Amino acid sequence: MKIGNISEMQPLEIDGGNILKRVLIGPRDGAPNFVMRLFTLKPGASTPYHTHPWEHEVFVVDGELEVVKKDGRIKVSKGSFVFVEPNEEHQFHNFTDKEASFICVIPKEGGE
């Protein structure tokens, strides 16, 4: 068993620190199938609008975000979940003035 807390972890800074990434559970812990990450988006930050062959399973832990998809934008907030299908275009955008965080689980084929 591995137990930790995000408060004890040094995040990886992406996009000049606008996005913080924490790999909570993954292959390095012996996880055989999938990887759990936590992303924190600072106010105004966006992940790239992009696509990849693996799926996302997302749960919003704090704050409010827009999910950008091919046919529009949808607001999500704490308690929302998002299934991004393989090869589906997507982006997460924090349009608020507070941090927003979400869990994002991917199969190990997607890396960390």
Next chain:
Amino acid sequence: MKIGNISEMQPLEIDGGNILKRVLIGPRDGAPNFVMRLFTLKPGASTPYHTHPWEHEVFVVDGELEVVKKDGRIKVSKGSFVFVEPNEEHQFHNFTDKEASFICVIPKEGGE
């Protein structure tokens, strides 16, 4: 893409309503590899002390819990994550007077 919020879902009641289970994303949504569930434990509630061949990847969303394992108990709270290995004995126990909720992701071989 599937987007929802737990506030719009009717949970499955387990153990006389002491445990609420919501399957957020799974094979019914076309998810190819793994299943994301949210469990809410009422004050005093426990999941069974048990084991199974598939792993758990857990993230505590709200409240405080004890993780019971073979060699002791560890307190976890919002922001904690737990990797339960395949075939490892485990239990989640809400020892507080408030609800506690956690995300639990399993491979699809484990059912929903």
